[in-house]
Amino acid sequence: MKDFFFQVPRTSVMTTQGRVDLPMFFYDMSARILNFFVDADGTLPMLEGTGLKPVRFFGAKALVNLAFMQYREVSIGGYEEVFITIMVVPEDFPRPKWPLANVLKRDGNKWTMGGYVLEMPVTLAQARVAGREIWGYPKFETEIRFKLSFRRFEYSVLHPSSGEPLLEVSAEERRGIKRPAFDMVSFGNHNGKILRTITEVDGLYRACMVKNLRIKVGETDHRFARNIRALGLEIAKPWIALCSDALRTKLNPGVPVADWETPPMPYAVEGEGWAHPL
Numbered sequence: 001m002k003d004f005f006f007q008v009p010r011t012s013v014m015t016t017q018g019r020v021d022l023p024m025f026f027y028d029m030s031a032r033i034l035n036f037f038v039d040a041d042g043t044l045p046m047l048e049g050t051g052l053k054p055v056r057f058f059g060a061k062a063l064v065n066l067a068f069m070q071y072r073e074v075s076i077g078g079y080e081e082v083f084i085t086i087m088v089v090p091e092d093f094p095r096p097k098w099p100l101a102n103v104l105k106r107d108g109n110k111w112t113m114g115g116y117v118l119e120m121p122v123t124l125a126q127a128r129v130a131g132r133e134i135w136g137y138p139k140f141e142t143e144i145r146f147k148l149s150f151r152r153f154e155y156s157v158l159h160p161s162s163g164e165p166l167l168e169v170s171a172e173e174r175r176g177i178k179r180p181a182f183d184m185v186s187f188g189n190h191n192g193k194i195l196r197t198i199t200e201v202d203g204l205y206r207a208c209m210v211k212n213l214r215i216k217v218g219e220t221d222h223r224f225a226r227n228i229r230a231l232g233l234e235i236a237k238p239w240i241a242l243c244s245d246a247l248r249t250k251l252n253p254g255v256p257v258a259d260w261e262t263p264p265m266p267y268a269v270e271g272e273g274w275a276h277p278l
Contacts, residue, residue, distance in 0.1 A: 005202050005248065013253075013275040017129045020076060020275065023200075023250040024130070027073040030245045032153045034171075034210070034238040037061040038231050043086050046118055046227065051194055051260035052088040052187055055099050055113045063087040063103070064231055065115060066215075068146060068155045068169070079124035080144040082157050082167070084227065085115030088187055090194050090258050108183030108198035115186050119224050121157050121166075132265065133275040135197055135254050136190030140224075140267035142166075148245070159222060166225045168216040173243055176208025181247060188254070189262045191274045195254030203247035210241045223266055 010021045040054045040062040047053065054062040069081040087103070089095060089112065096102045096112045105111060120139045122128050131137035143163070146155035154170035184199040215234050217225045228234065 006250070008250065011253070012278040013134060014278055015129050015133045015275045016272055017126055019278065020126075020130050020134065022134070023252045025075040026071050026247075026249040026251065027075075029072060029074075029247050029249065030070040030148055031067065031205075031243065031247055032148070032155075032171075033065055033067040033242040034169075034213075035240050035242070036064045036066065036231075036233060036236045036238050038064050038233075038236060042230065042232070046086065046230070047088065047116065049263040050116065050189055051091050051258060052116050053091050055087045055089055055096060057099050063099075064233070066169070066233060068144075068153070070146065070148065074127075076126045076130060077124055079122055079127045080146060080155075081120060081122045081127070082144060082155065083117055084119040084231070085117055085186065087113055088116040089113045090187060090260075092258065104182065106180060106182040108185045108200065111183070111185040111198075113185070113187075114196060115184065117186055117188055118227055121160075121224065128269075129272070130275075132269070132272060134190075135186075135195060136188045136262065136265065138266045150245075153243070157224065159218070159220060162220075164220060165216070165218045166220060166222055167218065167228060169214065171210040171213040171241070173206065173241065174209045174211055176206045176241075176243075178204045179207050181205050181242075181244065184249075186254075187257075189260060189265075190254060192259060192262055193256035194258040194260045196257045197254040198252050200250040200252070201247060202249070203244055205242040205244050208241050208243065210238060213238070
């Protein structure tokens with residue numbers, strides 16, 4: 001049977017480090033995604049100036065994802081990534097009636113909300129540049145150490161200057177159920193617009209609980225560590241984990257959905273700008 005997942009038209013953009021073809025293709029990857037409900041009001045300072053508001057679950061909770069991704073084969077080269085997202089909608093958009101059901105829809109085109117990328121350290125310069133200049137993601141380049149097995153995972157994000165740990169995570173999966181992976185949707189700020197971006201996902205997740213979870217934040221004033229503390233993730237308990245070692249994805253160009261002045265992006269790099277079409 002012919003595989004059509006990557007048989008799609010592509011366009012090209014130019015970043016400060018060269019050409020990137022879109023969608024970006026992720027041919028082979030692993031994921032460990034922890035999902036938390038945290039105080040929604042506590043996320044408001046993190047969203048200030050973005051034109052986005054947290055989706056409220058059960059009246060007062062926000063959904064936050066803490067994820068590790070190992071991208072073994074990618075169209076720009078393999079790398080590792082950790083991200084923290086907050087589930088949001090643009091300020092003038094209606095709140096989803098059934099937000100939890102919305103999250104479980106497989107087709108990202110049917111989502112009415114998406115994750116605001118609060119933090120996104122990566123291990124590859126090309127990934128940092130592409131993420132910042134094409135989608136406005138707040139990426140910074142650093143070392144990410146990890147060990148993965150079928151049941152246990154651990155990873156750490158290191159300070160880009162000192163090398164000290166910013167974050168250390170370890171856990172063991174409990175038995176769960178396999179389910180088809182669903183698309184990922186994000187909202188973010190870019191070049192005077194709010195972009196909605198769909199990442200199409202193909203594969204299966206193991207949906208499970210975890211045990212022996214340890215989340216430790218380094219004693220540093222780095223913004224990444226400060227945000228983890230502010231969200232309370234060191235003491236929060238995830239309601240579910242999504243794990244896989246056989247995913248593939250397509251990261252599509254973002255689509256503008258609203259005008260909004262783009263706030264300053266953290267981790268600025270001299271000479272960076274916005275990518276432009278070729």
